[in-house]
Amino acid sequence: MASYDFREIEKKWMDNPEDRDINRGVDFDKREKKYVLVEFPYPSGEGLHVGHAFSMTGSDVYARYLRMKGFNVLFPMGWDAFGLPAENYAIKTGIQPQVTTDRITKLFKEQMKRMAFSFDWDREINTTLPEYYKWTQWIFIKLFEKGLAHKEEMPINWCPKDKIGLANEEVIDGKCERCGAETEKRTISQWVVKITDYADRLIDGLKNTDFIEKVKAAQVNWIDRKEGMEIEFLIGGSEEKIRVFTTRPDTLTGVEFLVISPDHKLAEKFGNDEVKRYVEKYKQRDIKNREEKQKTGVKLTVRAINPLNGKEVPIFVADYVSMDFGTGAIMGVPSHDERDKDFAKEMGISFEAVTIPEIGMWGEVVNKGWGKKKVSYHLRDWIFSRQHYWGEPIPMVWCKKDGWVSVPENELPIVLPKVEKYQPTDTGESPLANIKEWVDTKCPKCGGEAKRETDTMPNWAGSDWYFLRYCDPKNSSALADMEKMKYWLPVDMYIGGDEHNTLHLLYSRFIYQFLFDLGVVPKEHPEPYKKRLSHGVILAPDGKRMSKSKGNVIAPEEMTSKYGTDVVRMYMSFMGPFDATMAWNERSLIGVSRFLERFYKLVTEHAGKNSGQEMEGKRLINKLVKSAGEDLEEFKFNTVVAKLMETTNGLAKITGSIENEDLRAMVKVIAPLAPFVAQELWVVLGGHGSVHSQAFPVAEEKFLVSEFLSLAVQVNGKVRGVIEIKPEATEEEVIEKAKREEKIAKFLAEGEIKKVIYIKGKALNFVVG
RNA sequence: GCCGAGGUGGCGAAAUGGUAGACGCACUAGCUUUAGGAGCUAGCGGGAGCAAUCCCGUGUGGGUUCAAGUCCCACCCUCGGCACCA
Numbered sequence: 001m002a003s004y005d006f007r008e009i010e011k012k013w014m015d016n017p018e019d020r021d022i023n024r025g026v027d028f029d030k031r032e033k034k035y036v037l038v039e040f041p042y043p044s045g046e047g048l049h050v051g052h053a054f055s056m057t058g059s060d061v062y063a064r065y066l067r068m069k070g071f072n073v074l075f076p077m078g079w080d081a082f083g084l085p086a087e088n089y090a091i092k093t094g095i096q097p098q099v100t101t102d103r104i105t106k107l108f109k110e111q112m113k114r115m116a117f118s119f120d121w122d123r124e125i126n127t128t129l130p131e132y133y134k135w136t137q138w139i140f141i142k143l144f145e146k147g148l149a150h151k152e153e154m155p156i157n158w159c160p161k162d163k164i165g166l167a168n169e170e171v172i173d174g175k176c177e178r179c180g181a182e183t184e185k186r187t188i189s190q191w192v193v194k195i196t197d198y199a200d201r202l203i204d205g206l207k208n209t210d211f212i213e214k215v216k217a218a219q220v221n222w223i224d225r226k227e228g229m230e231i232e233f234l235i236g237g238s239e240e241k242i243r244v245f246t247t248r249p250d251t252l253t254g255v256e257f258l259v260i261s262p263d264h265k266l267a268e269k270f271g272n273d274e275v276k277r278y279v280e281k282y283k284q285r286d287i288k289n290r291e292e293k294q295k296t297g298v299k300l301t302v303r304a305i306n307p308l309n310g311k312e313v314p315i316f317v318a319d320y321v322s323m324d325f326g327t328g329a330i331m332g333v334p335s336h337d338e339r340d341k342d343f344a345k346e347m348g349i350s351f352e353a354v355t356i357p358e359i360g361m362w363g364e365v366v367n368k369g370w371g372k373k374k375v376s377y378h379l380r381d382w383i384f385s386r387q388h389y390w391g392e393p394i395p396m397v398w399c400k401k402d403g404w405v406s407v408p409e410n411e412l413p414i415v416l417p418k419v420e421k422y423q424p425t426d427t428g429e430s431p432l433a434n435i436k437e438w439v440d441t442k443c444p445k446c447g448g449e450a451k452r453e454t455d456t457m458p459n460w461a462g463s464d465w466y467f468l469r470y471c472d473p474k475n476s477s478a479l480a481d482m483e484k485m486k487y488w489l490p491v492d493m494y495i496g497g498d499e500h501n502t503l504h505l506l507y508s509r510f511i512y513q514f515l516f517d518l519g520v521v522p523k524e525h526p527e528p529y530k531k532r533l534s535h536g537v538i539l540a541p542d543g544k545r546m547s548k549s550k551g552n553v554i555a556p557e558e559m560t561s562k563y564g565t566d567v568v569r570m571y572m573s574f575m576g577p578f579d580a581t582m583a584w585n586e587r588s589l590i591g592v593s594r595f596l597e598r599f600y601k602l603v604t605e606h607a608g609k610n611s612g613q614e615m616e617g618k619r620l621i622n623k624l625v626k627s628a629g630e631d632l633e634e635f636k637f638n639t640v641v642a643k644l645m646e647t648t649n650g651l652a653k654i655t656g657s658i659e660n661e662d663l664r665a666m667v668k669v670i671a672p673l674a675p676f677v678a679q680e681l682w683v684v685l686g687g688h689g690s691v692h693s694q695a696f697p698v699a700e701e702k703f704l705v706s707e708f709l710s711l712a713v714q715v716n717g718k719v720r721g722v723i724e725i726k727p728e729a730t731e732e733e734v735i736e737k738a739k740r741e742e743k744i745a746k747f748l749a750e751g752e753i754k755k756v757i758y759i760k761g762k763a764l765n766f767v768v769g
Numbered sequence: 770g771c772c773g774a775g776g777u778g779g780c781g782a783a784a785u786g787g788u789a790g791a792c793g794c795a796c797u798a799g800c801u802u803u804a805g806g807a808g809c810u811a812g813c814g815g816g817a818g819c820a821a822u823c824c825c826g827u828g829u830g831g832g833u834u835c836a837a838g839u840c841c842c843a844c845c846c847u848c849g850g851c852a853c854c855a
Binding site: 213214215217218220221222224226228244245246247248259295318319320321322324325326327329330331332333337338339340342343376377378498499501502537562563574575576577579580581582583585586587588589590591592593594595638639641642643644645646649710711712713714716717718719721722743754755756757759762763764765766767 | 770771772773774775780781782783784786787788791792793794795806807808822834835836837848849850851852853854855
């Protein structure tokens, strides 16, 4: 027995042309701008996920609120559409990834419209379109020109079954994500981008942002800057030296052995057969998946000399030392390092406790030339090559004479050619390698015969700079117009998942800083994002993560057709704090549905009755207006809904009528959350045009005060009674009234009043002793 | 181990140092001859009591304060991220 038909209302207002205008971000508008960005999705075949629906609903409520507050809001959406699923689907079915992508993108867009997301569709972008990735390629060329991109022999994860190189994120538990075969290590030539050159900038730049603490921490920890020293150890009977990295040069006296990584080049040089076997075994495995807690290692035939005391110590190869950090070699100080102690025990190395000199040895080590100060980072350079088809072609050409040469800018974009087969080649190159007429080209420098790079870019490439493109999505002569970027940047609020707080955010900040140095983004804005907010996670009703295999997936589409868009949006706002992990609960959703019914009834019943209104109604609505505004500002949507419910419950008890103006104010408050019902009620209340272009109401202070307020009276800190006072009552009046209250007087009589604390209108405490 | 976020009814959760549990779900009782996730009224942290009322309650133990879920110290547990990082 619904009091309103959500289907009809939705149909009526879904494509309101006026709203399309309202949702547009206007370049150079005189209103103050706000750039609200929510991560654009990878359009996967399953359609819009409830997680998308949740984070986008929160972002949308916020964007709608800001518009009503009079801001010129940029709230764009697009598609991060390069990726493996479409490619895998193509391998299976032969359907071109672009075709699949176009189809799914349309589906997503439809579903987003049904959720009433107020995106500015005029600015829609798609990372797979040549007019977009032209600029992704352009950025790569600039990186190459500035010496920040080069080819390097790199060990990669190799799937022997699929004959393909896999990125770390494509290897799950040491197995290929696609076929489940054990992966191995293989060395191939890869494009590498020197993000480490920006390590310090990426840390320092955080000062110019308001990211929440955990996001800043994630960035800093990922970069993990460590100051220490590189110390040189001579190898006995050889000209070779081993450089170790340590943050504790003062423990040099306690060195009992050195350890080098199996990837260290000296392992090969000084290794006997046993060492070779160890290294071989190590390389078969995925480094990330060592389960054994026990440390293993083998001894080299040579020994190292401690520069401090000339002591000869053995050198081991062990996999607990990683080539990725420091120098790939450490000095083993079992008396001061737990891991070294474990290793010494495993290897049967005896050691004694040593006292560390009072004064650090930094100076001595440096002065005597044994070593030098060094900063080391956990952050590694960024492997930028993928041997996949469905990605941006890397715009480089290999010429025997000139080496790697970048494609001239005026030849961009290098369009991804259509292929017949999406299977990888036997050599592990991308399917592009099979297209001879595409690969064979002329060297841009010497005009001689040359070959195109067949690697494509990683998934991150297109999403690194997409927020710039939204400022000016159709520009054909630049990433985006400088003046437009100057107007819209920085992104005021960037909403996304925790999983992107490290890599995506870091890569994207790096690319922005690089573009900043090139002078192609505004010099006024050294950082791209002002604020970063993590959205929460929605679990299945069983409290587990949703997954197709568990069959516990909630589809937003199903929910909206069953209960209506407004109910689903309001429920998602109500279910908990925006950044919390919450389980879906349909009963609770029904509660929200019941509320919306009551709300609708209340407004329609009071509409047009303007006489005999009660002050209490006015007060409730003004109170709502005030606190709801504050909560919306802070993404506290759950309490906004709670307050709307509270107000509605309170108003239902009122016998008189409610003024139309107040009803309208209430409808404006609900508008960002429940846009369809709000619009319908707006019209019922005689409003003109769209409720979404109305100014968010402002509470009138004079209506906020009630005639009486209740004050908790404490005796020795415990609440012993409540008295009704007038807000303007003086301290003396309040104390007198409290003393006359029987319940309180009883406790006061137990002793002498030593002190009275009165906080106006808030608390009264008698200290009795 | 490190970093981050948390620990409040049966459940999801509220609470600028000032009446803990708003709001919702579930539940209980009653009303309404009640068309399909109904509506209305009342109750709903634990204990004692016919009741008024009293005592105890925000992970544990200390502390600051007239007053602590909230601030400080130590510890325990849960979740998320990163980890043999030298």
